[in-house]
Amino acid sequence: MRRSEVECRDDIDSFAPGLLALVESLKPSEEHKFRQKQLVDSVAKSVGKEWPGARLHLYGSCANSFGTTNSDVDVCLEMEIGTESTVEVLLKLSDVLRADNFENVEAITGARVPIVRMSDPRSGFSCDICINNLLAVANTKLLKDYAQLDQRLLQLAFLVKHWAKQRSVNETYRGTLSSYAYVLMCISFLQLREPKVLPCLQVMEPTYTLTTEGTECAYFDKVDQLQDFGAENKDSIAELLWGFFQYWAYRHDYRHDVISIRMGKTLSKQEKNWTTRVGNDRHLVCIEDPFETGHDLGRVVDRQTIRILREEFERAAAVLQYDDNPCVTLFEPYDYEN
Ligand code: ATP
Numbered sequence: 327m328r329r330s331e332v333e334c335r336d337d338i339d340s341f342a343p344g345l346l347a348l349v350e351s352l353k354p355s356e357e358h359k360f361r362q363k364q365l366v367d368s369v370a371k372s373v374g375k376e377w378p379g380a381r382l383h384l385y386g387s388c389a390n391s392f393g394t395t396n397s398d399v400d401v402c403l404e405m406e407i408g409t410e411s412t413v414e415v416l417l418k419l420s421d422v423l424r425a426d427n428f429e430n431v432e433a434i435t436g437a438r439v440p441i442v443r444m445s446d447p448r449s450g451f452s453c454d455i456c457i458n459n460l461l462a463v464a465n466t467k468l469l470k471d472y473a474q475l476d477q478r479l480l481q482l483a484f485l486v487k488h489w490a491k492q493r494s495v496n497e498t499y500r501g502t503l504s505s506y507a508y509v510l511m512c513i514s515f516l517q518l519r520e521p522k523v524l525p526c527l528q529v530m531e532p533t534y535t536l537t538t539e540g541t542e543c544a545y546f547d548k549v550d551q552l553q554d555f556g557a558e559n560k561d562s563i564a565e566l567l568w569g570f571f572q573y574w575a576y577r578h579d580y581r582h583d584v585i586s587i588r589m590g591k592t593l594s595k596q597e598k599n600w601t602t603r604v605g606n607d608r609h610l611v612c613i614e615d616p617f618e619t620g621h622d623l624g625r626v627v628d629r630q631t632i633r634i635l636r637e638e639f640e641r642a643a644a645v646l647q648y649d650d651n652p653c654v655t656l657f658e659p660y661d662y663e664n
């Protein structure tokens with residue numbers, strides 16, 4: 327039998343309670359949320375002095391419900407910047423934050439999305455601030471809406487994000503994948519599962535639309551009308567976690583396919599024109615951004631890190647299949663460079 331056709335072990339469901347207990351332990355506490363709010367309030371105060379018209383949005387995992395105890399705080403400032411460039415505003419913002427006693431303030435201006443990164447000694451959090459990046463605000467809402475459809479998405483994503491952090495494969499600067507990419511992989515997997523656990527909100531009649539930087543972000547956001555969508559699928563979280571790793575270890579066609587939560591199915595690299603390397607975009611693992619459809623979240627992966635990722639997916643699938651104590655072994659800390 328090919329490894330892509332292997333069935334999961336008979337006792338897989340016996341590991342669900344252990345995995346769910348782990349999920350609970352990863353959820354941010356009320357105290358954690360309170361400290362996050364304090365940080366956001368102090369950022370708002372600093373920003374308000376210099377830019378009274380600025381609107382502050384939270385994005386990323388502090389707003390999309392995929393935040394864990396390890397997550398940072400991501401803030402987007404929506405403001406008129408007149409003739410100044412985003413980079414000039416970020417440099418000015420760095421000075422303002424330093425003057426207000428935020429620590430390790432650093433403007434990262436060369437990134438695809440320029441940000442100011444800093445830490446807050448009062449709350450202990452680190453925080454990324456970007457300007458007018460409303461696409462991130464829109465994709466945050468999309469992820470949050472998906473999370474409300476079936477609790478297994480949140481559980482799966484918490485476990486996958488925790489696994490990725492423990493196994494050191496959640497570091498884009500080293501050529502592995504962002505948390506955002508892993509959440510998209512989880513959504514795609516649940517859209518492809520039979521019976522489906524999640525629908526595809528972007529192919530339905532849009533009830534939410536936001537247009538920014540020439541990109542239209544539109545989808546059906548009345549998720550309370552879709553609460554029973556995944557009910558026919560009875561898979562436990564343990565079976566889904568195994569299925570997720572099995573998919574990425576043996577079933578995904580890395581050579582030809584692109585995952586797309588926008589379409590709720592895989593697309594071909596050919597139709598995306600993602601068949602050859604352009605600059606640093608190698609397109610070895612292809613994950614289409616749901617709104618910026620020309621953006622491949624897997625573009626950071628190179629020949630070495632695709633091998634590391636695939637070995638980690640294979641290890642995870644094997645641990646869930648054969649190990650006596652998978653809830654512990656799966657998450658054993660490891661760094662491929664040490
Ligand atoms: P964590 O809990 O690890 O902080 P996160 O969901 O906040 O996870 P990040 O990787 O910190 O994920 O990204 C924050 C947000 O920035 C994402 O939710 C997404 O909106 C946006 N984002 C991150 N990386 C990209 C990317 N490569 N392309 C487009 N948007 C991105």
Ligand code: MG
Pocket residue numbers: 386387388397398399400
């Ligand atoms: Mg974050």
